Amino acid sequence: MSRSVFLVIAGVMALLFGVSMLAAPDQMLSNMARDSPDARFVLQWMSCVLIAVGVINILSRTDAGSPALRAVILGNIVLHVLGLGIDFWHHTKGFVQTSGVMMGAAVHGVLIAGFAYYLSKLRSAR
Numbered sequence: 001m002s003r004s005v006f007l008v009i010a011g012v013m014a015l016l017f018g019v020s021m022l023a024a025p026d027q028m029l030s031n032m033a034r035d036s037p038d039a040r041f042v043l044q045w046m047s048c049v050l051i052a053v054g055v056i057n058i059l060s061r062t063d064a065g066s067p068a069l070r071a072v073i074l075g076n077i078v079l080h081v082l083g084l085g086i087d088f089w090h091h092t093k094g095f096v097q098t099s100g101v102m103m104g105a106a107v108h109g110v111l112i113a114g115f116a117y118y119l120s121k122l123r124s125a126r
Contacts, residue, residue, distance in 0.1 A: 003118045007061040010076065010111055014054030021047035032100030033090070053079065065122050073122065076115045084108035 021028050025040040025047075033039065056072060063069040087104035090096040096104070 003121070006114050006118060007057045008062040008074075010114065011054040011057030011061075011113075013059060013107070014050045018047040018050030018054060021050065032103060033096045036092070070119070070122055073115050073119045077112060077119065080108040080112045080115070084112070 021043045025043040026035055028043060029035040029039055033047055053076070057076070060072045063072075082105060087096050087101050087108070091098070091101045
């Protein structure tokens with residue numbers, strides 16, 4: 001798969017998760033974590049970040065390998081490593097359900113691996 005296609009897929013995934021978090025936070029929480037009014041507000045707030053990351057990923061798809069693309073890729077790795085860590089930590093606190101951890105591990109893990117792969121390709125192209 002080309003880096004451009006990967007960035008579009010990662011961007012669309014972020015947009016879908018972000019829009020779902022914004023439009024239906026109760027449904028997102030019921031599938032992944034303990035539902036509460038405060039959690040819904042935070043989920044909607046965080047949806048803005050995912051929507052923005054999705055747009056950034058899609059718009060960066062044609063970049064040939066600039067320092068800005070490296071920043072986009074590294075930022076995505078940080079986002080998903082921290083997101084996965086938070087999922088596990090919140091599971092130990094009883095907030096995130098096992099299904100949420102499993103879903104998070106799958107999504108974050110695939111995206112971490114993909115972004116790490118394309119980062120290594122950028123470094124070897126120097």
